[in-house]
Amino acid sequence: MSANEQISSGREQILGRIRRALQVPAPKRTPHEPAPAADRYAKSLPVIRPEARAWLPPVGEAWAEQMQLFTEQCADLRADFFLCADVAEMEERLAVLAKDCGWQQIATHPGAMTTGAAASLSLPILLIEDGYEIVALEHCDAALTECDALVAQTGSVLITSRSAGGRTLSALAPHHVVLARREQLVPDLTAAFALLTERYRANYPSLMSLVTGPSRTGDIERILVLGAHGPKRLTIFCV
Amino acid sequence: MSTKTPTKPTSQFQNDSERMSLDLRHRTLVQTAMSKYEAVRRGTQGRFQDWQAARQAASETKWEALNHLDQYLEEFVRNTEARGTQVFWAATGEEACAYILDLCRRVEAKELIKSKTMTSEEIHLNHALEAAGYCVTESDLGEYIVQLREEPPYHLVFPAMHLTRGEISDTFTQKLGTPASDSPEELTMIARDVMRAKYLSANVGISGANFAVADTGMISITENEGNARLTTSVPRIHIALLGIEKVLPKLADLALFLPMLATAGTGQALTCYNSLIGGPKQPGEVDGPEEFHVILLDNGRTELLADPEQREALHCIRCGACLNVCPVFRNIGGHSYGSTYQGPIGSVITPHLQGLQEWKHLSAASTLCGACTETCPVGIDLHHHLLRNRRNAAKAQPDRLEQIAYQGFAFVMTRPKLYRQLTRIAPFLQRLHQLINGRRIDPLFGWTQSRNFPEVQPRTFKDYWASRQEMKP
Numbered sequence: 001m002s003a004n005e006q007i008s009s010g011r012e013q014i015l016g017r018i019r020r021a022l023q024v025p026a027p028k029r030t031p032h033e034p035a036p037a038a039d040r041y042a043k044s045l046p047v048i049r050p051e052a053r054a055w056l057p058p059v060g061e062a063w064a065e066q067m068q069l070f071t072e073q074c075a076d077l078r079a080d081f082f083l084c085a086d087v088a089e090m091e092e093r094l095a096v097l098a099k100d101c102g103w104q105q106i107a108t109h110p111g112a113m114t115t116g117a118a119a120s121l122s123l124p125i126l127l128i129e130d131g132y133e134i135v136a137l138e139h140c141d142a143a144l145t146e147c148d149a150l151v152a153q154t155g156s157v158l159i160t161s162r163s164a165g166g167r168t169l170s171a172l173a174p175h176h177v178v179l180a181r182r183e184q185l186v187p188d189l190t191a192a193f194a195l196l197t198e199r200y201r202a203n204y205p206s207l208m209s210l211v212t213g214p215s216r217t218g219d220i221e222r223i224l225v226l227g228a229h230g231p232k233r234l235t236i237f238c239v
Numbered sequence: 240m241s242t243k244t245p246t247k248p249t250s251q252f253q254n255d256s257e258r259m260s261l262d263l264r265h266r267t268l269v270q271t272a273m274s275k276y277e278a279v280r281r282g283t284q285g286r287f288q289d290w291q292a293a294r295q296a297a298s299e300t301k302w303e304a305l306n307h308l309d310q311y312l313e314e315f316v317r318n319t320e321a322r323g324t325q326v327f328w329a330a331t332g333e334e335a336c337a338y339i340l341d342l343c344r345r346v347e348a349k350e351l352i353k354s355k356t357m358t359s360e361e362i363h364l365n366h367a368l369e370a371a372g373y374c375v376t377e378s379d380l381g382e383y384i385v386q387l388r389e390e391p392p393y394h395l396v397f398p399a400m401h402l403t404r405g406e407i408s409d410t411f412t413q414k415l416g417t418p419a420s421d422s423p424e425e426l427t428m429i430a431r432d433v434m435r436a437k438y439l440s441a442n443v444g445i446s447g448a449n450f451a452v453a454d455t456g457m458i459s460i461t462e463n464e465g466n467a468r469l470t471t472s473v474p475r476i477h478i479a480l481l482g483i484e485k486v487l488p489k490l491a492d493l494a495l496f497l498p499m500l501a502t503a504g505t506g507q508a509l510t511c512y513n514s515l516i517g518g519p520k521q522p523g524e525v526d527g528p529e530e531f532h533v534i535l536l537d538n539g540r541t542e543l544l545a546d547p548e549q550r551e552a553l554h555c556i557r558c559g560a561c562l563n564v565c566p567v568f569r570n571i572g573g574h575s576y577g578s579t580y581q582g583p584i585g586s587v588i589t590p591h592l593q594g595l596q597e598w599k600h601l602s603a604a605s606t607l608c609g610a611c612t613e614t615c616p617v618g619i620d621l622h623h624h625l626l627r628n629r630r631n632a633a634k635a636q637p638d639r640l641e642q643i644a645y646q647g648f649a650f651v652m653t654r655p656k657l658y659r660q661l662t663r664i665a666p667f668l669q670r671l672h673q674l675i676n677g678r679r680i681d682p683l684f685g686w687t688q689s690r691n692f693p694e695v696q697p698r699t700f701k702d703y704w705a706s707r708q709e710m711k712p
């Protein structure tokens with residue numbers, strides 16, 4: 001049997017077993033709300049699941065409420081969040097951060113916000129482009145990236161391999177700095193997934209990730225430690 | 240109760256659970272961890288506007304996915320293949336291991352790095368890789384600790400929950416030669432440094448997946464540490480191993496499943512990294528693996544699917560909540576189960592995946608309190624599935640002694656006169672039984688070795704009632 005035949009036989013074998021198994025339907029258990037089970041699913045067939053909004057943790061309607069919630073979530077998650085009046089304030093705060101942390105070198109990707117901000121620091125910059133050296137990235141003190149959205153409900157930053165300089169930049173550096181714009185704030189996960197579909201439907205990036213606070217672990221006696229393998233610090237600037 | 244010589248998993252289970260339930264140190268450790276979990280989870284779940292409705296919807300979504308599994312799997316495969324993913328369908332664990340070994344040979348794998356995947360534990364992948372001479376490192380902190388100690392994971396979600404920082408420090412000192420430390424932070428940093436070097440030198444990364452999204456052809460990985468992001472992005476080859484039951488119909492379903500998994504799993508509102516991976520490096524991207532392989536594993540899952548009564552056990556999203564609340568798990572610990580999947584869900588599915596008769600004892604070891612069913616985010620009726628396993632096991636291989644006992648019981652209970660006679664002489668029979676009570680010749684030894692029968696009252700309830708009625712004016 002050739003490798004290809006073997007692959008297709010595994011597929012047919014398993015699909016065949018599944019189809020035989022499903023000949024007997026399984027009963028639906030509806031312990032809490034018996035009636036609308038079947039059509040609730042049908043209703044959710046469009047890309048968004050708007051009904052999920054009625055169950056998940058609440059998010060305010062107004063932008064200010066959502067921004068308030070995002071700020072609180074960041075504090076809980078131990079991410080540093082700064083809402084800046086303009087680009088000048090952001091660059092100023094960034095310079096202070098760079099000095100306080102003693103950055104020697106940073107990595108970033110070409111972008112409307114990152115290029116200017118990185119240049120304003122007058123530090124050596126590793127620009128992440130096709131064919132960059134991973135070892136060089138490992139030596140950088142911080143990664144400066146953009147994002148697709150900020151999610152108020154969970155305090156998450158939505159990044160993709162397109163918006164944030166590939167897959168590795170934002171995960172390998174010890175300090176991840178996100179530059180975002182006010183209009184990028186979305187209320188909840190439902191809106192975040194709708195945005196991804198809207199933006200990338202024709203051709204999805206190879207990685208889309210919700211980053212919720214700096215990397216952490218509780219694997220030793222369930223005690224929280226920040227910076228397990230990913231960034232130890234996450235700083236978000238929003239202008 | 241079986242009188243046959245116990246099969247191997249049974250006696251292992253009995254010995255280990257007896258030893259562990261007497262281990263006070265273990266109990267304190269687990270109880271402390273679990274009460275922390277309970278408090279955090281209560282807070283997070285309390286922020287949901289309607290947890291029960293969310294749970295119901297999650298259960299229905301899984302029902303939809305599992306009951307049209309062939310369609311959703313095909314949709315997933317079509318979509319992900321279109322983006323350059325290579326999909327392999329593995330009927331058994333051996334087939335999955337063989338595929339991975341072939342791949343390692345073809346790409347001349349030097350070192351392999353893995354992020355946490357229970358499915359790979361199920362098929363003993365590390366063992367197969369090591370036997371073939373490959374060096375494979377677990378990158379998740381808890382998994383790395385148990386790998387160094389050559390132990391299986393203790394818990395679906397918290398693999399090293401049974402260890403104190405002292406024990407972990409000793410393990411690191413012994414295996415890595417690092418100085419002793421009692422700071423969780425320092426210990427974590429030791430592992431961080433080890434892994435940093437590995438991400439860069441490994442050319443194959445292996446991960447699991449929490450969900451496979453049919454309508455976009457992506458896998459979704461939930462983690463806190465960032466090790467899965469690095470494992471799946473830096474090496475030249477990425478292999479994802481997942482059970483066929485992981486599929487969800489739509490990307491938007493994650494808006495519900497991600498917060499529910501986090502809330503039930505660790506009590507977080509959302510886990511730190513929820514990453515969707517849809518293929519190898521795409522044209523125009525700056526990095527990412529050159530090859531992305533997805534292995535869809537059956538390994539007994541279609542058997543469980545073929546049982547409509549217990550099909551919903553495949554709805555499980557492996558959050559581990561049922562373990563956390565289970566009084567049996569809390570006393571006997573994860574290793575006593577002797578199976579890949581521990582706790583209530585392990586007791587439900589292990590007999591299906593590894594043999595009903597060898598593993599039926601897990602379903603018997605339950606108080607049927609229902610805490611697992613109550614806590615499960617996808618509403619699996621866990622404790623009733625334990626009962627169904629017991630019934631199926633007894634049907635397939637009846638215990639003669641038990642049958643005779645129950646026939647006798649039925650015989651007496653359906654004959655009121657005989658029953659009354661027997662209750663009269665019961666105190667006498669009990670005195671006779673005293674002679675052998677708790678000894679090996681006692682036919683009830685299994686029960687009486689650690690318990691005493693309550694004394695049978697000389698006066699029956701019927702007599703008492705009759706005399707009471709007489710006394711009434």
Ligand code: SF4
Binds near residue numbers: 503611619
């Ligand atoms: S059975 Fe339910 S509670 Fe247990 S691990 Fe699976 S999803 Fe979680």
